[in-house]
Amino acid sequence: MVTESRKRTITTGIIDVVLLVLFIGAAEPRPTGILWHEWLGIAFGVIAVVHIYRSWDWIVATLSRVFAQQTVTTRFSLVLNILVFVSMTLAVVSGIAISREALETLGIEWLTNNAWRGLHGLSAEAAVILVGIHIAMHWKWIVNLVRRTPIAGTVEA
Amino acid sequence: MLKIIGRIMAILLVAGALTAATNVAVNNGVFGSRLGGEREEHERNERDGAPNSLSARYPALGVAVGLLPTVLKLGVLGVATVQAGNLAKRLRRRPAAPTPASGA
Numbered sequence: 001m002v003t004e005s006r007k008r009t010i011t012t013g014i015i016d017v018v019l020l021v022l023f024i025g026a027a028e029p030r031p032t033g034i035l036w037h038e039w040l041g042i043a044f045g046v047i048a049v050v051h052i053y054r055s056w057d058w059i060v061a062t063l064s065r066v067f068a069q070q071t072v073t074t075r076f077s078l079v080l081n082i083l084v085f086v087s088m089t090l091a092v093v094s095g096i097a098i099s100r101e102a103l104e105t106l107g108i109e110w111l112t113n114n115a116w117r118g119l120h121g122l123s124a125e126a127a128v129i130l131v132g133i134h135i136a137m138h139w140k141w142i143v144n145l146v147r148r149t150p151i152a153g154t155v156e157a
Numbered sequence: 158m159l160k161i162i163g164r165i166m167a168i169l170l171v172a173g174a175l176t177a178a179t180n181v182a183v184n185n186g187v188f189g190s191r192l193g194g195e196r197e198e199h200e201r202n203e204r205d206g207a208p209n210s211l212s213a214r215y216p217a218l219g220v221a222v223g224l225l226p227t228v229l230k231l232g233v234l235g236v237a238t239v240q241a242g243n244l245a246k247r248l249r250r251r252p253a254a255p256t257p258a259s260g261a
């Protein structure tokens with residue numbers, strides 16, 4: 001019997017895997033080519049909103065207790081997640097600002113300023129580092145999810 | 158439904174505010190325009206073009222190998238962070254007094 005909360009966890013897991021694949025795809029523009037890069041980056045931005053939306057309860061709970069006592073881990077996660085959000089937003093937005101293919105397809109023309117290009121590389125590099133740590137902070141959650149999938153052979157009783 | 162729209166609007170609003178602030182910073186030259194001129198053109202050409210011969214012959218392989226650096230970076234950072242967390246936990250749990258020698 002699969003409970004509601006279990007279903008939710010699995011959905012979250014699937015969304016997160018998609019997000020990670022899109023991120024890794026977008027983080028290396030050379031092998032994919034710029035057209036793929038731009039669309040992967042845009043798709044990533046959209047799914048990232050879904051990911052944040054589904055973390056809403058954690059965000060509200062943590063922010064509302066920002067001045068109260070919290071564990072070091074929670075505090076660390078809060079700061080980290082804010083940095084992840086900032087670097088990701090800047091990566092996607094600056095990417096759109098310097099877009100050469102995707103926006104043209106959509107018939108949109110946007111400002112191009114060389115500073116955006118520098119910012120794009122910088123924020124993307126920062127994002128890779130921060131995402132590595134972000135994933136590590138949820139390591140137990142990931143291990144639990146994998147352990148309890150039927151494919152792993154240890155289905156819960 | 159209203160709740161969903163509200164939350165998504167809130168996320169986009171924060172992202173939008175961040176974008177607007179960055180835009181002001183960029184337009185005021187806070188980030189300079191480092192990658193200007195020829196170097197930028199050169200870097201761009203290098204990035205877009207000329208896949209190496211192996212990836213030209215086997216595009217999927219080229220993409221897979223190309224993505225490896227990011228996978229490795231994420232992996233190394235992930236493992237390092239988990240290990241650092243474990244170490245921190247163990248240090249915190251360590252008893253103040255030395256544990257009695259065990260056995261004989």
Ligand code: HEM
Nearest residue numbers: 026027038041042044091092095096098099100121124201
């Ligand atoms: C998760 C989001 C993204 C990541 C991690 C990312 C990462 C990167 C990286 C690492 C580079 C190479 C930068 C350098 O060598 O200085 C790059 C270049 C580029 N990216 Fe992105 N990117 C993302 C999203 C986007 C989006 C959404 C677009 C456009 C719609 C885009 C458009 C571009 C373009 C046009 C370049 C080439 C810049 C040039 O001409 O020098 N990126 N990106």
